[in-house]
Amino acid sequence: MTKQPSSLTSIASIVASMTAVAIGNGMMLAYVPFALTRSDAPDWVPGAAVTMIAFGGLVGCVIAGPMIRRVGHARAFSCSMALVILSALAIALGMHPLVWVLARGLYGASGNTNFIIAQSWLNHASANHWRGKAMALFYMAYVIGLGTGAWLFGQIPADGNLPPLVTIFFTALALLPIGLTRLPTPPAPAKVSIDIPMVWRNSPVAFIGVLAAGGLSMVVQGFTPIYAAANNVSQGDVANLMFVMQFGLIAIQYPMGTLSDRIDRRLVLIGTCLLILVAGFLALSATFSNLILLMLVFALFAGAVETVYSIANAHANDRTDPADFVPLASTMLVAWSAAATVVPLMVTVLMPVFGPRTFIYAAMAVAALYALFVLARLRKRDEVPAAERESFELKSAQMPNAGALVEAEARAE
Template sequence: MNGHVQDKASPFSIASIVISMTIAAIGSGIMATYVPFVLTQQGATWAARLAVPALAFGGLLGCVLAGPLIRRVGHARLFACSMAMVIIGAVLVAADLPPIWWIIARGLYGAASNVNFIIAQSWLNHAASNEWRGRAMSFFYMTFVLGLGGGAWLFGQISTDGNLAPLVVVFVTALSILPIGLTRLPNPPAPASVSVNVHMVWRISPVGLVGVLASGGLSMVVQGFTPIYATLNGVSQGEVALLMLVMQTGLLFIQYPLGIISDRLDRRVVLLITCGLIVLAGTAAVFVTFSTFILLMIVFLVFGGAVETVYSVANAHANDRADPGDFVPLSSTLLVAWSTAATIVPLGVTFLAPAFGQQTFIYAIILVAIAYGGYIVWRLKERGPAPEAERENYEVRSAQLPNAAALTEPGATNPQSRTH
């Protein structure tokens, strides 16, 4: 079956998967901006902040449960079920319930969206041939992230009086089921289970493991708290939407060039440069006011793009040093590490913000970047430069999506399944 699919599949054959997930990303971008904006405007800033770790914790549960559920009902059925959970979450928000239900809704979305992503990536890995799989996955990441930005921009065009925005999310989510539901691609084998081996991953790449931990906190903090920060400073709905859209373009303008450079330099050096960019952007974000909004957007573009870079380059550095047989536990452990940090760090920011003010999330990002940068310097002194032969080709990845590459392979011990 696998060989037959590889012979028949073409780049066009995966269009239904990419289209479905891009449409779903538009709904996600709307909700990711709508929830913090409305809750903050209503005076429930505590709920807007708690919704960030709730999203990450739901994502962790989704990543753990995806494999068993796919084995039970198959990819297509579970995709429809998880999209139904996204719709349920949007309906809970639209129903004008107390803020605690909005937090629950974000947790449901986190679980469902990660299940959807693992399903989509599993299908892509199964359908794509070795010759163009890397390009297909990079294109998938970029369209998904740009879909998130497009959804944020669309939020700026929708009135927040009433429940039109969550109803639009219900509509686009239902629409996203159609392309992948009608695909003729056969169901791939069930993905591998999540197997966590922190000791093994630490032995393979301490810098990679710590980098993924850092990026989990960095990504959820900058993406989750930026719209809250902007809203608290009286920024209009349209400007909040534009700010979130600009942040997503950091994938193109910051991550991609630095990722290409990491193919030519020691990735740890690139990670150190990236930490420096985060500290510089964070420092600028503390002092640049919303009265100079264009300058602020540039600062947050660098902010978001540099955070994305930490995730993708740290992943690549870990994969450089892993044997093919270690790929499943490596990817699973990085997945759990990212999700755990993405839950704990925003939770800490949520509880510290009342004492330290609106810019607490910026201080947290700067501190994490300084700590990680210091650790990289220490490792460079301890181990020295990495041999060039250890490096593999860089792929674009997003810190807003789970590190689920190996989970999409049924056995994942075959070296041929590991393409970069």
């Protein structure tokens, strides 16, 4: 086996490439809903664009493994970047609502493939004693990149095709660090196996938690700019709102994650769901006349949503044998993608009935139902002692555990 690099600096190329990708992604996450909502497109189109990202991600779960096994990590990364560029180019050609919806689906497939390749490569390149730090750096850089992309959207004209062209620029830039890296290419990943009975047997709370997190993340991150644009919020303020939301992850997830290492993680999950309910009530009552307060509320909203995902993953790892980590991650990835498709689709269908606040009601309903489920499970099974738990790691629900395709040897070293 190829000798692994010995420090965090050795993975700088992967982190740099994915940060550049994130800047472009953050730009489009703000631009596409804003432009569609302000256009003459039918009311269902902005929601359909959000749903297609998640559906494309589900497709990416299927195609990524065979692609990597066929051509290797580096070439597969280049191919997925090319698809991101093509999806942005389709949007840059002009306002064609159905084309834009399909383009977001293409982005979803290529984006999930990017995550799978990057996380697989990181797991292979990092040694056991600093792998956790490597993944934390990776997630942090990606989240900062998303926020930066959203902020940049507020600095350029929304009219015309400059935002997708800027996205194309950063995506092309992302090819350079990977193209020039001296990191050894990982071996072909093992076949992805989906084992829902095993995951459910080990941790129903974690499995349902990842399902909840998929729906929560996609509706909160995807529909917030639609909600803001529908209320005539300016482009700059929509960009600032999306920028601030990304940093709610750090403010909420770190303290809640640390707490979950010390007490029953299920109690922390219930507390996190209560935070989502509080944030939802505040979001319903807050007005756009006080944007600073609204930004803080949605930062709390987004941060709590991200926290459900990370703690549910930690809870699953606590109860799973290391030999089953690969099928666990595979199953969680598919579950997240499926829920991230279904819940936004339901919001899109119901929005004409309940209005632009439908996504807030949906997030609150998902959080309440999940809290009740966890509460019911508290009586069914004892918590894993703290000394036997996996350490909590920063994770983003916007980057589901695509390490599902990592070969078993990465965990068995």
